[in-house]
Amino acid sequence: MSQQGSLACVGLGMMLGAHLSPRSRSHIEQADVVFALVSDPLVELWVQEMRPDMRSLQPFYCEGTSRLTSYSAMVEAMLAEVRAGRRVCGVFYGHPGVFALVPHKAVAGARAEGFEALMEPGISAEDCLYADLGIDPGKYGCQHFEASQLMFYQRRIDPTAYLIVWQVGMAGDRSLARFSTGPAYRRLLVELLAQDYPLTHPVIAYEAATLPITAPRMDELRLSDLVEADLRLQTTLVFPPALPMRRNQEMLDRLALLDREMEEGKCNQ
Amino acid sequence: MSNIIRALEALGRRPMQAGHYAAAIDSFVLGREERKAMLDRDHATLNELMGGKKKMVFAIMAADEEA
Numbered sequence: 088m089s090q091q092g093s094l095a096c097v098g099l100g101m102m103l104g105a106h107l108s109p110r111s112r113s114h115i116e117q118a119d120v121v122f123a124l125v126s127d128p129l130v131e132l133w134v135q136e137m138r139p140d141m142r143s144l145q146p147f148y149c150e151g152t153s154r155l156t157s158y159s160a161m162v163e164a165m166l167a168e169v170r171a172g173r174r175v176c177g178v179f180y181g182h183p184g185v186f187a188l189v190p191h192k193a194v195a196g197a198r199a200e201g202f203e204a205l206m207e208p209g210i211s212a213e214d215c216l217y218a219d220l221g222i223d224p225g226k227y228g229c230q231h232f233e234a235s236q237l238m239f240y241q242r243r244i245d246p247t248a249y250l251i252v253w254q255v256g257m258a259g260d261r262s263l264a265r266f267s268t269g270p271a272y273r274r275l276l277v278e279l280l281a282q283d284y285p286l287t288h289p290v291i292a293y294e295a296a297t298l299p300i301t302a303p304r305m306d307e308l309r310l311s312d313l314v315e316a317d318l319r320l321q322t323t324l325v326f327p328p329a330l331p332m333r334r335n336q337e338m339l340d341r342l343a344l345l346d347r348e349m350e351e352g353k354c355n356q
Numbered sequence: 357m358s359n360i361i362r363a364l365e366a367l368g369r370r371p372m373q374a375g376h377y378a379a380a381i382d383s384f385v386l387g388r389e390e391r392k393a394m395l396d397r398d399h400a401t402l403n404e405l406m407g408g409k410k411k412m413v414f415a416i417m418a419a420d421e422e423a
Contacts, residue, residue, distance in 0.1 A: 103368050125414065127412065128412055136361050154415060158416065158418065186417040234419070236420065260419075
């Protein structure tokens with residue numbers, strides 16, 4: 088009797104040995120087929136120690152080919168095994184659902200074909216960032232943008248909240264076929280951000296630690312430094328608020344009026 | 357499991373004070389080069405000793421899905 092295929096996309100967390108949840112480990116250990124896409128070669132070897140038959144998704148990347156093509160091939164590779172009746176586990180660094188197109192597409196694709204599919208969360212770079220930098224996203228609010236998307240579309244940045252910009256090493260790559268851009272592209276990103284921040288505004292270049300023996304990168308820069316800074320694929324930029332929050336007095340007045348009406352029993356609710 | 361990966365996994369599970377790091381490394385079965393790389397927190401040498409990939413690509417987000 089053939090077995091019904093299934094898919095679990097699980098998060099490995101960022102740091103080798105430190106972040107893997109028992110549920111995700113169980114999926115890795117019990118799957119018939121394991122695919123992996125991680126950010127550190129030693130982390131990949133760790134997964135390979137857990138599953139010597141692990142299939143790395145690294146070979147699907149090819150500089151000069153749109154990453155969308157690579158992503159589709161990764162999804163198809165996983166779904167082909169699901170269709171063949173196997174329990175498939177896709178292992179992804181960090182959280183498989185955060186800034187991650189492939190796991191979302193794979194889970195949606197499997198479900199659309201009638202297969203059981205789920206996602207197990209992991210500790211993401213974003214989670215590590217809050218802990219390492221001592222930032223609470225609830226304090227002033229927090230905006231997250233992918234660097235190129237921020238450049239390609241007209242977005243509204245709120246400089247009274249934190250701004251976090253991801254994949255800055257590839258900022259401005261319209262081809263989706265490069266693994267890095269360079270100073271000329273980042274100059275345009277700086278020009279864009281300078282519409283909302285002074286060029287002297289502090290920026291933190293952050294990289295989560297992937298090994299328990301290394302420290303996270305937390306370099307303090309200025310906005311103008313970004314053009315020539317060493318910004319890699321894994322670098323995330325963190326902008327503290329540039330302006331204080333302004334009270335919305337009109338809304339506060341309306342709320343006060345509503346409070347009075349409630350007290351006076353004029354409101355039906 | 358390789359000695360380096362076993363040591364890294366154990367260190368990942370067990371946070372420790374910086375002053376205890378060298379003693380922790382000495383508790384693992386490691387070769388001379390492996391021990392030195394661990395003590396130096398030398399990611400590149402550890403990867404070389406393990407034969408890990410020299411380049412990893414890991415972007416799995418597209419800025420523009422319609423590109």
